[in-house]
Amino acid sequence: MASAPTSQDNVYAIASTLHNSKLTPKSNSKLTLLLVNEFENQLTDWRNIFGTHFQIQTASDGLMALKAILNGNIDIVLSSTQLAQMTSADVCKFVKQHKSTEHIQMIFISDHYSEIEEEQMLDLGAIDYIASDTLPKILFSRVKNHIKLVKHTKELELVSKTDALTGIANRFCFDNQLVHDWQAVIRGAGDISLIMVDIDHFKHYNDEFGHVKGDECLTLVAQCLVATRKRTTDLVARFGGEEFVILLPFTDLVGATKIANDLVKSVNGLSIPHAANAKYHNITISAGVTSYSPTFKDETSIGIKEFMNQADVSLYKAKTYGRNQVCS
Template identity: 45%
Template structure:
């Protein structure tokens, strides 16, 4: 027999073993010699007889019934004698379960074949697997692997939840005014665009109220900027309490200016809302020594429209701003509606 033919024989013996083992095929046990000995990498004892190795093999097959995938990395074959050959293989074992540990470790298998009465038998099998010792009844440390997978899943779930909470918090912060705790200009602009598109689809009214603290510069000059901040905080709370209807938004537009978005409200309802806000601000009775009224008041501008493709949200804001400007010019502490 030539060297090449002999090489093919040794390789075919190894390939047959791998195919039967990976396929969980009990016919593999018929390949064991009566003079068998071996060592299983997951255990800590030497197997000295065929019957024990058959039991271990069947235990292995029972523990993992589905087919394995053996990823061969390297192989070495030695022709020791006419009736004795040996094969050493390095490979990864891919189990049919979630497996981020075993499949990355390199296992080593040493097989010793001897020809007995014209048939090649396995007389020694030694597999070295760099795992910790398995538990009773295991060939692979599946219990530990499942526990580790559960730990990893729990960690991933916790980190995913924490990331979602962090993103939600970041979104809230990015849409919240840092001083008053109500919606900021960014949040208002985004919501206005959404409601404008909704109004275009449904043909419903959309109203905006813009309001400004009267003589706020004089308030700051007289009481100080810290008192001015407290005034704006109190005003933000009052506006929020005064307008709690679902879908409506109260926002700080900038400086001492606030804005309310009223989806579905026509000009009559928007005007009623503005009057309710005016009364709520009066009821605060915040002292303002530099004002004719002696308390903090606001000027309000109201604008309403049915959104259309012929106009834009900025036009509605411009109209509310014009109405607010008119309220200031007419003496402040009053409400004006956009007349067109």
């Protein structure tokens, strides 16, 4: 049984409902604190101090700490300066020199307070250096204050990567994620795919219904694209105007084409009435798909530019061949 068309009056209501599910900062969520100490009794003491306020992970040496950091989701590290396997200075230096981990704040606690060591750790990028005999309530307050700054920074970062109208990722977020995924695919010797989407005859829609309704339509389509994606690792972003991009790491052309067809079908399923002079009665999209297997020999900037150009060419083909379809 076919679904009933979505009236123009209902578009706003649906878009408003979807707006409430946008990716927004969760101020109540606990951030993750990594505790690093070779002595289990000290880790237990720290768990007792911080456990009710933070998500806790632990490590007993420098190498374990680095593995936990590289696995992701660590917001702040509280570590002894005396570590086995890998020195605390080397851990701090590694974290602060790599783009994927430089945001993690490092706090060090020393059993043998030294101005020379304090200067060294702060120069390497640590946010604090604390003597081990600091009272627990003072230690908690200092870490809590740093966590507040971390949370605020994360909220600002999220805002900077979010499209204000639709609530999905913006062009800035896409550009950064593309470089990240490109490198990951090279290391994993896999494919990366890109779907470029354009709402068909969107100017006609704006001309007939106005820009307010146009914004509501953009939001509805954007959230539909996000809802249709198969994996949380796939990124849906607003590329500009009525164009969107879907980034699919470790996905070949066959898989990407299937996803693109699902996107076209899903937007059709919204049944949003189009302008009278549009080709189709309801809002539709055209999608261009491309896939590539980058290697270390590829120059990243040139490879990415060509990759995006190919998706744009495929989108142009889809629009030329009649719109409301997928081309690769």
